[in-house]
Amino acid sequence: MIRLASMAAIMFLALVALGQTPPAARTPAPAATAPRFEAVDIYIDSGDKPLAAYQIELKADAVDVKAVGIEGGEAPAFRQPPYYDPAALHENQLHERIVLAAFSTDRDLPAGRTRIARVHVQTSGAGNQQTHYSIKLETAGTSDGSRIEAKVEAIPVRSTP
Amino acid sequence: MMRWIKWSVPAALTAATLSALALQACNSQFQRAALTRSSPTGRTTNLGLESLAPEASLPPSAPSSQGWSPVGLPQDTTGHGGSFELGLNGRERGQVAANDSLDYHDVPRIDLRDALQSVQSSSGGGGASARSPFATPALGDIPVLGDAFGQDGAKTASARAGWTPHLLATEELWVISRACPPSDLPHDDAPGCGSLMTQQPDASGRQIPVAVPLKHTDVHASILGWIATVDVQQQFQNPYSSKIEALYVFPLPENAAVNEFVMTIGDRHIRGLIREREEAKQIYAAAKAQGYAASLLTQERPNIFTQAVANIDPGKEIDIDIKYFHTLSYNDGGFDFVFPMVVGPRFNPPSAMSGVGAVARGAAGASGQQTEVQYLRPIERSGQDVGVTVDIDAGVSIERIVSPSHEIEIKRESDDSGKACVRLARTDTIPNRDFVLRYEVAGDQVKSALLTQADPTHPSKGGYFALMVIPPAELKRLKRSPMEIVFVVDRSGSMSGQPIAQARAAVEHGLRRLQPCDTFQIIDFAESASQLGEAPLPATRENVERGLRYAAGLDATGGTYMINGLRAALAFPHDPTRLRVVSFLTDGYIGNEEETLRILHQQLGATRVFGFGVSASPNRYLLADMSRLGRGAVAYVGMTEPAGEVMNLFFDRVSHPAMADLDIDWGGARVSDVFPSHSPDLYVGRPVVLTGRYEGDWSGTIRVRGRTGGQPTELNIPADNNGARIVGGALPAVWARMKIAELADREMLDGLADAQNEIKRVALDYSLMSSYTAFVAVDSLTRTEGEYGTTVPVPVRVPEGVRYQTTVGGTASVPR
Numbered sequence: 006m007i008r009l010a011s012m013a014a015i016m017f018l019a020l021v022a023l024g025q026t027p028p029a030a031r032t033p034a035p036a037a038t039a040p041r042f043e044a045v046d047i048y049i050d051s052g053d054k055p056l057a058a059y060q061i062e063l064k065a066d067a068v069d070v071k072a073v074g075i076e077g078g079e080a081p082a083f084r085q086p087p088y089y090d091p092a093a094l095h096e097n098q099l100h101e102r103i104v105l106a107a108f109s110t111d112r113d114l115p116a117g118r119t120r121i122a123r124v125h126v127q128t129s130g131a132g133n134q135q136t137h138y139s140i141k142l143e144t145a146g147t148s149d150g151s152r153i154e155a156k157v158e159a160i161p162v163r164s165t166p
Numbered sequence: 167m168m169r170w171i172k173w174s175v176p177a178a179l180t181a182a183t184l185s186a187l188a189l190q191a192c193n194s195q196f197q198r199a200a201l202t203r204s205s206p207t208g209r210t211t212n213l214g215l216e217s218l219a220p221e222a223s224l225p226p227s228a229p230s231s232q233g234w235s236p237v238g239l240p241q242d243t244t245g246h247g248g249s250f251e252l253g254l255n256g257r258e259r260g261q262v263a264a265n266d267s268l269d270y271h272d273v274p275r276i277d278l279r280d281a282l283q284s285v286q287s288s289s290g291g292g293g294a295s296a297r298s299p300f301a302t303p304a305l306g307d308i309p310v311l312g313d314a315f316g317q318d319g320a321k322t323a324s325a326r327a328g329w330t331p332h333l334l335a336t337e338e339l340w341v342i343s344r345a346c347p348p349s350d351l352p353h354d355d356a357p358g359c360g361s362l363m364t365q366q367p368d369a370s371g372r373q374i375p376v377a378v379p380l381k382h383t384d385v386h387a388s389i390l391g392w393i394a395t396v397d398v399q400q401q402f403q404n405p406y407s408s409k410i411e412a413l414y415v416f417p418l419p420e421n422a423a424v425n426e427f428v429m430t431i432g433d434r435h436i437r438g439l440i441r442e443r444e445e446a447k448q449i450y451a452a453a454k455a456q457g458y459a460a461s462l463l464t465q466e467r468p469n470i471f472t473q474a475v476a477n478i479d480p481g482k483e484i485d486i487d488i489k490y491f492h493t494l495s496y497n498d499g500g501f502d503f504v505f506p507m508v509v510g511p512r513f514n515p516p517s518a519m520s521g522v523g524a525v526a527r528g529a530a531g532a533s534g535q536q537t538e539v540q541y542l543r544p545i546e547r548s549g550q551d552v553g554v555t556v557d558i559d560a561g562v563s564i565e566r567i568v569s570p571s572h573e574i575e576i577k578r579e580s581d582d583s584g585k586a587c588v589r590l591a592r593t594d595t596i597p598n599r600d601f602v603l604r605y606e607v608a609g610d611q612v613k614s615a616l617l618t619q620a621d622p623t624h625p626s627k628g629g630y631f632a633l634m635v636i637p638p639a640e641l642k643r644l645k646r647s648p649m650e651i652v653f654v655v656d657r658s659g660s661m662s663g664q665p666i667a668q669a670r671a672a673v674e675h676g677l678r679r680l681q682p683c684d685t686f687q688i689i690d691f692a693e694s695a696s697q698l699g700e701a702p703l704p705a706t707r708e709n710v711e712r713g714l715r716y717a718a719g720l721d722a723t724g725g726t727y728m729i730n731g732l733r734a735a736l737a738f739p740h741d742p743t744r745l746r747v748v749s750f751l752t753d754g755y756i757g758n759e760e761e762t763l764r765i766l767h768q769q770l771g772a773t774r775v776f777g778f779g780v781s782a783s784p785n786r787y788l789l790a791d792m793s794r795l796g797r798g799a800v801a802y803v804g805m806t807e808p809a810g811e812v813m814n815l816f817f818d819r820v821s822h823p824a825m826a827d828l829d830i831d832w833g834g835a836r837v838s839d840v841f842p843s844h845s846p847d848l849y850v851g852r853p854v855v856l857t858g859r860y861e862g863d864w865s866g867t868i869r870v871r872g873r874t875g876g877q878p879t880e881l882n883i884p885a886d887n888n889g890a891r892i893v894g895g896a897l898p899a900v901w902a903r904m905k906i907a908e909l910a911d912r913e914m915l916d917g918l919a920d921a922q923n924e925i926k927r928v929a930l931d932y933s934l935m936s937s938y939t940a941f942v943a944v945d946s947l948t949r950t951e952g953e954y955g956t957t958v959p960v961p962v963r964v965p966e967g968v969r970y971q972t973t974v975g976g977t978a979s980v981p982r
Contacts, residue, residue, distance in 0.1 A: 040452045042946035073449050073460075073944040074429070075437040086428060086437035091933040094439065125436065125946040127449055162947065 040127045042073070044162040045138055047105070047122040049145060051155045055114035056082075056121070057148040060106040061157055062093075063124060066137040070101050074125035080115035083107055087122050101126075104143075114148065123162070136161060376527065377405045378548040379412035379478070380960040383597065385505055385554045391561050391617060392494045392501055392634060392855075393896050396422075400486045404478040409955035411454065411476045415522075415539045415962075417506035419492050420469040420787035423903035425895070425933045426489035427941035429461045429475075431482075431948065438463070438943030440933045442926060446940035450474065453944040457951065461486055463941040466537045467759065468907070469787035470509055470522060471935070477950045491896040492903075493632065497801070498815050498851040500566075500606040503556060507597040509539050510783050510965050511660060511973035513726035514757035521757025524974050527961040535757065540961040541974045548961065552597040554590040562607050570807050571602040571782070598963040599782030602804065614853070614883040616864065619897035628861035630897040631837075635856070635870055637825060637848040638881050644874060646821050648683040650702050650744040651676070654735045655717075656752035656780075658692040658726035659972030664805045665780045666722040669751040671809035672778060673717040676749070679817045680705035685744065688716055691731030692724035701738060723972065726756050729765055736769040747820050750792060751778045751803075754785025755973070760914050762788070767795050767915045774798045776816060781805070783965035794842075795915075799852045805967040815851065824849045825872040825879050830856075833885040834865035841904035848872070857901040902932035910937065 049059055072094065077086045087107035094103055105122055115121075128136050142157035384399040402412045418424065427438035438461065441449065446462060453460035454476035461484070462474045475484050494501045514521030514535055523533025527540045542548060554572075558564065563582045567574075573591035588603060614636045620629040653673045657666060673688065680686055685702035686709075689695055698716045703709040735748045754777075756762065766775065775796020777789035780803045793800040799819060803812045828845035840858035848854060864885040871880050906925050913921030922938055929936040964970050 039456070040449075042453060042456065042458055042944055044946045071441075071445075071449065072439055073453070073942060074946070075439065076945075077435050084433070084435065086435050089437070089439065091440055092931045095930040123947075125944050127452065127944070 040129050042125065042127055043136070044076075045124045045126060046120050046160045046162050047078075047124065047140065048118055048158045048160065049121050049142065049155050050118040050157075051116055051145060051153050053116055054147055054151075054153045054155075055116045056119070056153065056155070057110075057114055057146055058106075058108035059121060059145045059155075060104065060143040061122075062141045062143055063103045063105070063159060064139045065101050065126070065128075066139065067128060068100060069129040070136055071127045072101055072103050072124055073127045075103075075105065076123040076125065078115075078119060078121040078123070080119050080121075082109035082111035082114050083119075083121050110148075374546050376542060376546045376548045376961065378550055378960055379403060379405070379410060379475075379958050380414055380548075380550050381483070382550070383552045385552065385601075387503060387505070387554075387556045389494065389501075389503060389556065389558045389560070390896075391559075391615070392496060393617070393632070393900065394492055394494055394503060395896060396490050396492070396505070398488045398490075400473060400488070401483060402475050402478060402486065403483045404480050406956070406958075407480050409477055409479050409950050409952060411474060411955050411957045412478060412960060413957055414473045414960040415466070415509055415537060416471055416473065417469050417509050417783070418471060418488075418490060419504060419506065420790055421492045421903060421907070422469075422490040423492060423899035423932075424463075424465075424471075424488060424490040424935035424941075425899050426487070427461075427463055427943065428487040429459075429943040429945070430485040430487065431459055431945055434945070436943050436945055438941040440930060440935075440939050440941055442930070443938050443940045446942040449942050449944065450476065453946075457949045459484060459945040459948050459950070461941075461943045463488065463935065465935045465937055465940070466522065467787055468910075469506065469785070470537070472537065477955055479950050491899045493855050493900060496634070496636075496853050498818075500604040501560070503603040503605075504786070505554060505601040506783060506786065507552060507600055508783050508962050508965050510753060510755045510781060510785060510968060511539070511541060512755050512757040512785075513658060513660065513973075515725070515727060515729075518758040518761075523757070526974055527959075530957075530959060538959070540959045541964050541970065542961045544970050546961075548963075550597065550960070550962075551595040552590070552601075553595065554588075554601050556588040556603055558584075558586045558588065558605060560584040560605065560607060564605050564607055566606040567603070568606075569601070569603050570804050571599055574603070596963070599805075599966040600784075602802075614870075614881065616868070616883065616885055617897065618860070618864070622895070622898070628836075628859065630857065630901045631835075631860050631864075632855060632857045632897055632900060633868070633883070634853050635828075635848065635881065635883070636853045637850055638879060642822055642850055644822055646745070646823055647875075648681075648685075648744045649820065650685045650687075650741050650746045651680065652687045652689060652702070652735050652746070652748045653677075653717075654731050654748060654750045654752075655688065655690040655720055656692075656726060656728065656731070656750070657690045657720050657722045657724075658755075659723050660726065660753055660755045660968055661780070662722035662969045662972045664967035665753055666720060668803050668805065668809045669778075669780045670717050670720055672751055672780070672803060672813045674714055675810040675813040676817070677705075677710050677713045677717070679813070680710060682706065685741065686710075686713060687735075687738075688713055689731055689734045690720055691727060691734065692722070693727050693730075695727075695730040695734040697734060702741070726752075728752065728756050728762050729758075732762060732765055733769070736766075736771065736773060740772055742772075745820075746773045747776060747798070748773050748796070749776045749778060749816065750789075751780050752784075752789070753781035753968070754779060754788040755781075756785070756788065759785070759788045759791070763791055763795060764915055766792060770796060774820075776800070776820070778803055778812065778816070780809075781965060782967050794846065795911075797847055799849050819849045819851055822850045823875040825874050825881075828870060828872045831869040831871070832860075833868050834863060835860040835885065836862050839901075839905065841901070841908050843908060857897070857904050859901065899932060899934065902928050902934055906934065906936050 045063065047061060047063065049056060049061075072089075075086045075089055077084045085107075087105040090104035090106075094101070096102070103124060105124075107121070126136070138159045138161070140157050140159040142155060145153040145155040147153060379402050380400060381403045382401045384401070385396065387394050387396040398418075400414065402414075404410050429436045429438060443464060447464070450460050450462040457477055459478070460476045463486075464472045464474075466472060473486060475486065478484050494503055496502075509522065511524030512522040514523065514533070518535075521533075521535045521537075523535035523538040525532040525538055525540055527542055527546065530538065530540065558567075561584055563584050564578075564586060567576050567578075567586055567588060569588075573594040575589045575591055576586060577588075578586045586605070590601065615634050617632045618629055619631075621627060653676060655669050655673060661669065677686065682705055684705040686705055687702040688698040690697070698713060703713070731750075740746050773796065775792055776798035777793040777796075777800040779786060779789045779800065782805050784802060786802075789800050789802075801812050801816060803809050825848035828848070830845065838859050838861075840856055842856070845856065846854050866885055868883040868885045869880060870883065871878065873879065905928055909918070909921045909925045909928070912918040913925070925936050926938045928934070929939040935941065964973060
């Protein structure tokens, strides 16, 4: 009887050790296979001209990058998130292509280098791999409709753990 | 133990403000009774009564009005008061009206108990065996009842207006007080320990506070002509001590084109993107698992959506903004703007695998359905409220603005202006019934009209249009053929109380409008279908009286097997000399809508189906589709609206032949992709809206040709796209939404093979919600700590007038 009880106790302890994990303490997938989330900041340098409207195209060089959120910029005039072209987003199944556009009727428009948007992405690449993006400024203009010769850049950002 | 207090009311009581009282008694058990009260403003409020639970049945020897036994008060020592019910026993008055759910949340239970105690003590006490009568106070002397109804008819806890019921001799008013058992009270109602509970004290009584993740919903609508642009902001909060995922199942109009989604965290706004549904769910799941703030919006039905917001840290807020467009319906002289507030509790037949479950708060998974709505118990209250603002630019002068559902505040530029701003009154912000706003314009101002919008990507190549076709005035002068009218009444449990009373009243009005050349049938259904006779009866006086008695006896209980009622209505042989009209009176609370619509489509034949939504929050998707597929029209009967008026309008509609078999000559424009592809019939008072794409220029006249009573009819509409233009993306979204609806129909009814892919393509191209697409947003820069947050569904109230006990269930489990 005592031997039976000991065996039962050992079996019980073994079962506990083998994986009776409380539901609240689920373990996330290993980092190598789980998708990652990161962001890309989009900057436009309009020089000394106040920026009122823009349209840009952003492409990822990797095939496993998906846009999962589009955030507004740092200047109040562009705090609201820009619009995206849904047809452009879904036309290419391999490489994500995002066309963003926004305009502002604010009186206080940003000039110089300003972050006008942030694109949040999901990627399946390994954690130490940097995703590369190409970006094109399709147009930028002032509030009276004059075109601005501006520069655009995309700078990846990692989240704060 | 439940005890009873009863007063016997002398016949000499005078009626101060009550308008009507009716009762149905059955054997030894109260069924239900109706009290209505008319306010000085003319509003009629159905006070409603609860029918008694089985354990509350009268003792076998129910006392007569000659003597009665005061039983005393419940032994309630919890201090939580409890529920109470009013019951009436007496002779049937002839007209039976059943109402339900006196909303005793507004009524202070403690005052009732105090009042009863004072009455009892003033009479010298009274135990269970006392036979001497109490003093017979006027009911208005009972503070709780007086408090419930203010001078203006609104249910205000603080208003004190005495009122007395008008009762016939031998009628007796019972007040049944039931203590709230301690075991019903949750002790730990939230995830985590020491949680901050949202407390919503009211002025007069105790409520059980329920912590909810949804704090407030703000709705702002802009109406231009007959197109509405609506912004809905949902403010989620975490009142708990650990992070949570909030889950909220909510309704939107069935024709809403949802095409914008923004998540706001602090001062950061993140626009969500439209993705294929499964892809969006995977993105959301991955983000949630890794601790990122994320949100997901999915569609369960054209009018039911699920919002999920993951990783809300304790004390933090995340707002979700949704934007949609939709066309307003124009009915009988007025435009209706509807914002649905709550999903009614659905019945899912055993065969339904993808229904919408209705469960008690905390009983997640109890229904076995993938989509579930959790409902607060009658004694529970959350702090969730709603604000609604509607800016109207009608384009023509507005004669009247009313809301049959809510108290509103109206601001107009001038009396004859076409512009107005309407707000929901602050005293009426509980989201337990659809918000309905109607604005009326002079009949001759509303004409068939064309709206256009250039394609934003290729403006020179044409664009999108919407055409509203008003029926020609001469339709009203034509007389109808003899009709065979079938009234199909839903008498399932969700219809118990006010809804079945409204349905009965509507049928009674309908029966009295029949002409001798008509025939009629009454079919009622719950778990099975019954009918008045084997075949439709000629509308003789005797048969109509028979029908009235049958309708008066309709009771509501059991499940909603609408298919049984549908089959019974369409099964018996059709009289070819008559126009068969089937009018469905139902709240539409079923989870197997697709199966029901499929059967209707298959068995329709020459029948016309008209839907009447009888509820404060009917299933408008089901009712609109039944009517559309049935080549009829839909109307809604709210709980406070006179059912007879709605039925009168219905008879006006069917009493004149429709303009059928429409064929449209579009004038100079080249038109394509017009939806609906088969133009509906035009009924008096009911225009139709067609949308499509065009190229070239509109010129000349659009000619709408059809047949009315077998005779050709023509309607001419000026075509000029230099006229009304819409900006802001509304028309492309509306057009795409109608295309998706048509594809979904063809998939459901005809099994169109590639419909799913086509729906996805349209929805993705136009950034629209659909069954196969979803919005997702992830904040990749904010990662919360710790393991999975607890999922907290947002519980909602059952719609006003719907009984919790006969839908969600009276034995709701205590939340874990």
